[in-house]
Amino acid sequence: MVIEQEKMQRLATRMVEEEVKGRSPWADARKRFLRNKAAMAGLVILILVALFALFGDMLAVWSNEELDFSVMGQVATMGAPSLENGHYFGTDDLGRDLFSRTVQGTQISLMVGIVGAGIAVIVGTLYGATAGYVGGRTDQFMMRAVDILMSVPYMFVLILLLVMFGRSIAMLFLGIGLISWLEMSRIVRGQTLSLKNREFIEAARATGVSTWKIIIRHIVPNLLGVVAVYATLLVPLMILTESFISFLGLGVQEPLTSWGALISEGAGTMNYGTLWQLAFPLFFFVITLFGFFFVGDGLRDALDPKDR
Amino acid sequence: MTRPLLDVRDLRVTFHIRREGDLPWTQPRELHAVGGVDFSLAPGETLGVVGESGCGKSTLARALIGLVPAEGQAEWIDGKDLIGLSPRQMMKYRNDIQMVFQDPLASLNPRMTVGQIIAEPLTTHHPGLKRAEVKERVKAMMEKVGLLPNQINRYPHEFSGGQCQRIGIARALIVEPKLIICDEPVSALDVSIQAQVINLLIRLQRELGLALIFIAHDLSVVKHISDRVMVLYLGRVMEIASSDDLYAAPQHPYTQALLSAVPVPDPAHDMAASVVPLAGDLPSPLAPPSGCVFRTRCPRATERCAAEVPVLSGAGHQTACHFPGPLTEAEIAFARRTEAA
Numbered sequence: 001m002v003i004e005q006e007k008m009q010r011l012a013t014r015m016v017e018e019e020v021k022g023r024s025p026w027a028d029a030r031k032r033f034l035r036n037k038a039a040m041a042g043l044v045i046l047i048l049v050a051l052f053a054l055f056g057d058m059l060a061v062w063s064n065e066e067l068d069f070s071v072m073g074q075v076a077t078m079g080a081p082s083l084e085n086g087h088y089f090g091t092d093d094l095g096r097d098l099f100s101r102t103v104q105g106t107q108i109s110l111m112v113g114i115v116g117a118g119i120a121v122i123v124g125t126l127y128g129a130t131a132g133y134v135g136g137r138t139d140q141f142m143m144r145a146v147d148i149l150m151s152v153p154y155m156f157v158l159i160l161l162l163v164m165f166g167r168s169i170a171m172l173f174l175g176i177g178l179i180s181w182l183e184m185s186r187i188v189r190g191q192t193l194s195l196k197n198r199e200f201i202e203a204a205r206a207t208g209v210s211t212w213k214i215i216i217r218h219i220v221p222n223l224l225g226v227v228a229v230y231a232t233l234l235v236p237l238m239i240l241t242e243s244f245i246s247f248l249g250l251g252v253q254e255p256l257t258s259w260g261a262l263i264s265e266g267a268g269t270m271n272y273g274t275l276w277q278l279a280f281p282l283f284f285f286v287i288t289l290f291g292f293f294f295v296g297d298g299l300r301d302a303l304d305p306k307d308r
Numbered sequence: 309m310t311r312p313l314l315d316v317r318d319l320r321v322t323f324h325i326r327r328e329g330d331l332p333w334t335q336p337r338e339l340h341a342v343g344g345v346d347f348s349l350a351p352g353e354t355l356g357v358v359g360e361s362g363c364g365k366s367t368l369a370r371a372l373i374g375l376v377p378a379e380g381q382a383e384w385i386d387g388k389d390l391i392g393l394s395p396r397q398m399m400k401y402r403n404d405i406q407m408v409f410q411d412p413l414a415s416l417n418p419r420m421t422v423g424q425i426i427a428e429p430l431t432t433h434h435p436g437l438k439r440a441e442v443k444e445r446v447k448a449m450m451e452k453v454g455l456l457p458n459q460i461n462r463y464p465h466e467f468s469g470g471q472c473q474r475i476g477i478a479r480a481l482i483v484e485p486k487l488i489i490c491d492e493p494v495s496a497l498d499v500s501i502q503a504q505v506i507n508l509l510i511r512l513q514r515e516l517g518l519a520l521i522f523i524a525h526d527l528s529v530v531k532h533i534s535d536r537v538m539v540l541y542l543g544r545v546m547e548i549a550s551s552d553d554l555y556a557a558p559q560h561p562y563t564q565a566l567l568s569a570v571p572v573p574d575p576a577h578d579m580a581a582s583v584v585p586l587a588g589d590l591p592s593p594l595a596p597p598s599g600c601v602f603r604t605r606c607p608r609a610t611e612r613c614a615a616e617v618p619v620l621s622g623a624g625h626q627t628a629c630h631f632p633g634p635l636t637e638a639e640i641a642f643a644r645r646t647e648a649a
Contacts, residue, residue: 022421022462199415203479206373207429208395208402221419 029225032302039298045291049284053106061086062097064104065255071095081276090276092262093269101257102280108169108258109239110288112176116238117231119177124184125227129219131185132192133211143189146182154179155244162250169252172245176238187230191223225303232296236289243285259285311385312348313487313519314372319345319380319391321364321371321543325594339593341367342378343543343601346620351385351486354513354520356534356551358527358566362590364543365523366410369489372521373407374398385486403433406480410492412472416464422475423460426450429483445482453478453508470501474508481512487519494529506533527570531555539563542593542601549625559625559632562586562602565643584640585647600630607635607643 033039062068068087071078072095079091081098089098131142158175165171195201196219204214243260245251252258259281266278320343324336342364349355357365371378372390382390390401406429409415416425426446430437447457453474464472473493480488490509494502510533513520524530530537530551537554539546539562547560558564565584572579586605591597597604603613608631620628635643 019458019461022459022466024421024463025418025465199409199411200417202370202375203407203409203415203476204417204428206375206402206407207432207479207483208399209428209432213432217420218417222417 029302033298036298036301038294039302042291042294042298045287046295049106049288049291050110052284053103053110056103056106057100059088060097060100060103062100064096064100064257066096068095068097079274089280090274092265092277093274098262098277098280101262102284105257105259105262105281106284106288108252108256109242109260109285112172112242112258113235113239115173116176116180116241117234120180120184120234121227121231123177124181125188125220125223126215127181128185128188128190129192129215129223132189133196133215133219135196139189143186146185149179150182155241158241158245159248159250162245167250167253169256172242172251176241180234180238184227184230184234187226188223191226192219195219195222225299229296229300229303232292232299236292239285239289310350312383313351313353313385314390315348315381315383316372317346317381317383319368319371319378319382321367321376321378337594340543340596341593342371343596344380345540345543345545347538347545347548349487349519349521351519352513352517353536354522354534356530356537357521357523357540358525358530358537359540360566360590361525362593363540364593365525365540366491367543368540369407369491369521369523373402373405373489399433403429403483404486406483406485406488408473408476408480408488408490408493411496412469412476413464415476416472418464421461421463422450422455422467425464425475426478426482429479433483446478449478449482452512453481468501469497470504473497473501473505477505477508477512481516484516485518487521489521489523491523492525493522495524495526502529509533527567539566542591542596544601545620545626545628546602547625547627547629548620549627553625557625557634559622559627559634560602560629561606561608561635561639564635584635584643587643587646587649600628607639607646 068079068085068091070085071087071091079087079095081088081090087097087099089102092098092101127142127146131139158179161175162171201214201218204218209217239259242251242258243263246258246260247264249264251260262281263278263285266274266281270278321341323339323341325339326334326336330336345364345368347355357368359365367376370376372382374390374393374395378391380391384390384401384404388401390398393401416422420428423443423446426449427442430442430445443460447460450457450460455471455474455478459467464475467475476493493509494505497505506529509520509522512518520533522530522533534551536548537551538548539554539560541562547554547558547563549559554563555567558567565586568582568584572582584607588605591601591604597614599615600606600609600613600618603609606613610631612630616630618628618630620626622632
């Protein structure tokens with residue numbers, strides 16, 4: 001009996017003192033995500049691509065601006081990828097090192113993708129959640145504004161912007177940012193409408209929590225799952241848009257470059273037997289898109305396991 | 309008589325219904341979810357509200373707390389009318405009136421820890437409180453409602469239904485309100501858990517001197533907890549009386565039919581012999597019957613019932629019926645015949 005009592009005492013003190021750590025819905029989702037092999041492979045690819053963008057310059061023998069005069073004019077024969085002369089990915093038509101050009105292109109393309117998706121997440125989520133939660137006239141007005149903006153052919157606007165205000169990376173960000181949040185705000189609004197009538201929102205309203213705090217504290221955290229999934233699928237979309245613009249010759253300007261610009265150059269010269277100029281940028285482009293799609297799929301499965 | 313905590317006079321909630329495809333200038337149809345409810349509630353008293361689904365019980369609760377717009381009058385103990393207050397003016401009273409919801413899990417934000425959920429009313433109404441102090445009060449409250457305070461960092465999905473309802477009760481109690489409106493707090497729970505939660509509510513009410521408005525469709529639960537009971541039908545009060553009075557001697561035919569349907573825990577009891585059936589369905593609140601709203605299903609209805617709206621009358625035991633009194637054998641037989649037909 002004495003031992004029993006001691007045991008009970010210990011148990012009692014343990015129950016009183018230690019605070020049990022809760023298992024949040026996010027922790028559950030993380031566990032499911034980590035178990036998903038395809039998503040993990042996608043994540044590893046993305047990390048490798050990101051590392052390549054960040055630290056690729058350190059491996060490069062040539063800078064992205066230098067012309068290698070020894071291969072100039074005979075790129076098709078001398079400019080092929082080789083470890084000896086330091087052009088790991090070969091050279092482009094002008095004799096610039098394709099490895100460091102690809103590093104630079106990766107940096108720009110990833111930045112465009114992430115900034116575009118970032119704008120979409122922040123603006124789209126707040127806009128959609130506000131419209132959905134406030135409802136009524138405000139909702140009508142805000143969503144019709146989105147409809148009108150969506151009905152304008154965005155590629156046309158983007159091209160006009162770039163032509164009128166000059167081709168600059170800032171203008172490209174602005175243009176992509178302007179269009180990217182529209183779809184997101186619609187998705188978020190729909191989700192908000194279904195959340196809005198849940199009892200915990202009503203409980204918060206009954207106790208007098210302000211509208212803004214309800215949106216930030218109760219609506220947005222419950223939306224983040226959908227938003228995260230959509231954002232990961234939006235990044236490749238942004239990259240594709242930028243690449244398309246650059247492919248048309250309207251995107252980033254020399255000496256800057258991006259995957260789209262590199263692929264465009266490579267496609268232009270592939271008849272002369274310099275296939276590596278197309279293959280390397282295309283390879284990075286494709287694996288990154290695959291990586292994002294796999295991660296997006298994995299996130300969706302992890303965040304709403306019921307929807308599978 | 310002491311001043312009532314809450315004095316409700318002619319409370320009405322009207323929803324404007326627009327049908328799909330209505331043109332913008334057509335008049336929306338009016339749905340009277342609550343059509344003129346009167347009652348008063350003394351401090352520390354429990355008022356049970358019963359009625360079948362769709363009779364306006366929950367709407368009444370939401371109107372009192374300002375979640376749906378209402379008309380009429382609801383006078384708080386300090387003489388202020390709660391109906392039609394601006395959100396800023398209402399803020400002061402939200403501290404005094406709290407609500408416990410029907411679905412225990414759905415009324416808790418799944419992304420917040422229990423500590424954050426319980427603390428929310430406190431941090432909303434007393435923004436100056438220090439974190440440590442909030443945490444201490446949350447823990448004390450968790451202990452009071454029978455939760456382990458060391459589970460403060462857990463999430464709602466890690467608790468059972470009964471525990472979730474305790475969390476909901478803790479959230480309502482943390483700001484030390486004077487009135488708690490319980491909207492079917494136990495109908496989503498198992499019977500054994502129901503008893504626990506109800507006894508918890510009764511104990512807390514005694515300790516803290518709370519007034520309760522207890523909405524339920526389970527008549528035996530209401531009998532157990534309430535001092536007085538109000539019977540609603542189609543948004544109107546049919547009968548209000550002290551709990552003992554109402555269950556012992558119901559005066560309104562509807563109350564009698566309702567009470568006759570309560571299961572009796574006795575296998576020898578013949579339900580079919582005691583129950584008074586009601587013919588037909590609840591009429592649509594979009595087009596309520598003229599006069600007494602219950603007349604379409606009442607075995608005692610006469611022409612006067614169709615012409616004249618009965619007013620709630622009587623001292624103590626109030627009934628809204630032109631012909632109150634126990635149903636006779638003939639009337640019960642008549643009700644059975646029309647039900648069978």
